[in-house]
Amino acid sequence: MGKGVFFTSASMVLAVIITATLRSHHHETRHNPNNPSFTDFRSNASHLLRSNGFNFVATFLHISPDLFLSTPQTTIFAVPDGAISNLSLPPYMMKHFLAYHISPLKLTMQDLLRKPARTCLPTLVQRKSVGITKSDAKRGVLEINNVLITHPDLFVKGLVTIHGLAGSFASFDRQQESINLAVCETGQNKNNGxxxxxxxxxxxxxxxxxxxxxxxxxxxxxxxxxxxxxxxxxxxxxxxxxxxxxxxxxxxxxxxxxxxxxxxxxxxxxxxxxxxxxxxxxxxxxxxxxxxxxxxxxxxxxxxxxxxxxxxxxxxxxxxxxxxxxxxxxxxxxxxx
Missing domain, CATH: 2.30.180.10 (FAS1 domain)
Known part of the structure; x- marks a missing residue:
């Protein structure tokens, strides 16, 4: 219990720091009436995220929903607490990191499984996409950037969908102090290395x-x-x-x-x-x-x-x-x- 309280408290403190950073760079907020209300969204989605081991994302979502609801449609790919902790990202990079795990499309698991492998999906990072690297509709297995979706359709309401991941789409280079974002390729004109x-x-x-x-x-x-x-x-x-x-x-x-x-x-x-x-x-x-x-x-x-x-x-x-x-x-x- 002590570890859980400490972990949640730490995520709250980090989220407050990050939220201040986000707001300093994001003065304009865009709310779409088709999105679920902030009250329902924050309470229901945050509860589901926390109960499944996504405390960091739940905290960010509760404190600063504007980042996650900045487009008419949204799919959030939630990164587990352990993966975020291991990355040790500086707070000022968190907005960029989170944006890479948000797509301006509503994509349920069924929608994703209909798409073939090597399909590129847009993110909130300009000109950066993530790619479906494995898709098995019969088994209901799907990987994006070689990361398994472990909690499909964790939250689906209105035009918002949340999926839980086994890890992170991105990595952090401590030497260069930069986030490494994989390049999504359609598979045309390449020999797969x-x-x-x-x-x-x-x-x-x-x-x-x-x-x-x-x-x-x-x-x-x-x-x-x-x-x-x-x-x-x-x-x-x-x-x-x-x-x-x-x-x-x-x-x-x-x-x-x-x-x-x-x-x-x-x-x-x-x-x-x-x-x-x-x-x-x-x-x-x-x-x-x-x-x-x-x-x-x-x-x-x-x-x-x-x-x-x-x-x-x-x-x-x-x-x-x-x-x-x-x-x-x-x-x-x-x-x-």
Whole structure:
């Protein structure tokens, strides 16, 4: 209970600071009579958000609804508390961050599932869109910017829809003090980075990681198919592992567990706090920074040390050598030694 009170209080204080920032840059408010009343909107939507672990967004929505209702139609993609905390965004950047998670369209889950993968959706950030990266209407599964919608249609009333997310559409570069917004591409005139995947495989094969290179090559086509808009990744490469003894599904899971979204150099990993999580290509699975130090130049992932940082680095890919395989669940525990 103490942690919950502290967390809510902290979010309230932060929201007050951010609200002051928002109001200083947003003097004109636009209210549309078709939108639900502020009273209903703030009470009902905020209650649903809080009860599902979206306290930060609920607080912002309650204190400054004008940002969320600045267009006739609105879809809000709520970011969970943990993801916002891990980003550690400066207050003055929060308006930009929130705007990237709001679309000036009303999009229920049914509306979203009707749209094909690679569809770009406008946001309140000028000339910036988010993209549907996975859509499975039969299972009711949908990802935007490779982030799963975990709470579809959390709130639907009038011309406002709210969906809860598993994470954030954006990332924060602490070195540059900037928010990284992914580029939404329709998929036309691009090869999904297959050439770059091939370069990584070739490099690993000629650098003493032949077994891992063979494994990566065997799953690349499936990864490209499952993540058509995957822009950048970080690969953690262990020394020789008995991959040939694995079944095809286990091999696929093993390889994906060593690949995380977004390109992160060793320096960037060292700047992350211990406990920060990195989302792998295995749905719902993360690895964690268990040690990071700029001074000692030591970084560990799930307790496994990075022994060969920045082995391979390109615009969208970076590869780090690690001491042994990563363990993300019991099924792969035998491989971690």
């Amino acid at each position: 297959k050439d770059e995947w091939g370069k990584v495989v070739k490099f690993l094969g000629s650098s003493g990681f032949m077994t891992f290179a063979i494994g990566l090559n065997s799953v690349t086509d499936r990864i490209v198919k499952d993540f058509p808009d995957l822009v950048s990744v970080t690969i953690f490469t262990p020394p020789n592992v008995a991959l040939m003894a694995m079944s095809s599904p286990l091999l696929d899971k093993f390889m994906r567990s060593h690949i995380v979204f977004e390109r992160r150099t060793f320096k960037q990993l060292a700047s992350l706090s211990a406990g920060a999580s990195l989302r792998t290509l295995v749905t719902g699975k993360h690895v964690e920074i268990t040690e990071s130090s700029k001074i000692s130049h030591a970084v560990s992932i799930n307790g496994v040390a990075i022994t060969a940082p920045d082995l391979f680095s390109s615009k969208n890919f970076v590869v780090h050598g690690i001491a042994r395989p990563l363990n993300i669940d019991d099924e792969l525990s035998s491989m971690s030694g």
